[in-house]
Each structure stands twice: as structure tokens, then as C-alpha cells.
Amino acid sequence: MLATRNQFDIDGRQVLREIGYHTNRKPPARILSLVDEYIENVKNLVSPSYSGVVREIKLVQGSRVVTEGSIVFESEVLARLLEQCDKAAVFALTIGGHLEEMVDQLAEEGLVVQAAVLDAIGSAAVESVTDFVQDMIGEIAQGRGLYTSRRFSPGYCDWEVSQQKMVFRAVNGDSAGIRLTDGCLMLPRKSISGIIGIGPKEIENYNPCKSCNKLDCIGRR
8 A cells, every 4th residue: 555745744854863862962064054945845756655464363372473364473562562463454654665775876985974864864854654553553443442552563673584574574565665685684675574463451551661671772661
């Protein structure tokens, strides 16, 4: 399914954080201007698309989550996240490969700063599309009197990246134009996949990040 370019927003502050400018480090005017310019024009470089499916959870035991279709996910944290859920929304999404091609082109031309800024904007864009998809799943669940968990992706905590194969199997091969490398990395690189639990109880309070000491994790919430 295609997402329109208007279904996401890019936070310039997040982009600045991505390239190393935190609250105690003020970026120069040149960087601020470049970020604003690229954000203004980046929507011509992205083609957001996503796919998803809701599967019934058959079993949660130990570190195993088994859904309909004999899909088996292996992760103690994921099992904890889904233990109160009846169903799981499995999704994959991307902003396409055009932005990455432009980043590579800028780098090849020696425009390293421009490449870094555009790459950071791409990261912010794919996160924003993910927020849109998560909100959409939450609204559908809420309309049915249900609740949703936090989202969780392969590579977070103890959920191995190799489990991408199960995620892609779960969406019935409709991977929004994303393909997996032999090492289970997604191409285009600006892509995200994951799971959101759905259930009758207020399950969204469980946050694995609160018990994790990895403060630099990209998935930290």
C-alpha cells in the first residue's frame, strides 16, 4: 500500500540530533540553512509505501511467540510485550531508494556534509512514516475497543535481525518493495519492519527500554 507524501512530517531538531548537534551544541547557520532547504525539497525524493497483516497469536511461551500460519518469533522481550495480546500487527515499510541514491551521489562528489544531512533527513522521514502506520493501527484497534503495545523491530534488544525472515513471511511476501540481503538487512536501507501487539487490556505500559542499559540504542523509546 502506498502512503502519500503528506502522511509524514520531518522534525528539523531530530535531524540536527542525528548529525550530532544536541541541545548543548548550537549548529552553525550554514547547517541550519542546509537542513531547512533539504527538508523543504526532500518529499520529491521519497515514495513511502507499507504493507501489513494482523495475525492471531496462538501461543506465547518462554521466548517463543507463535502466530497463525505457524510463524514463530524468538525473543524473550517480544514474548513479554505480546503476552497479554490476542493478535499481532506485523508490518514492513520504506521511503524507497531515491533518497539513498542521492546520498550516495553527494558522497561520491565529495559533498560529505550534504550527504550526512540528507541521510539524517531520510532517517527522520522513515521514522515519521512508521509513526503514521503505528497511529493508524492504534486507531483501528481503538475503534474496536482494543489496545495496542509499543512497536518492536528485529534488531531491538534480544530479537535477532535474522528474524526478519519470519516478519517477511508473516506479511505473505507483500514487503512494500523491500528485499532482504543474505544477512537479513533491508534494502532500501531506509526501511523499518516490526510488530505491534493488539489486545483487550491496557498493554501499552510495558516498556523494555526502562530495564535496558543500552542508552545509545536507535530503537530506544
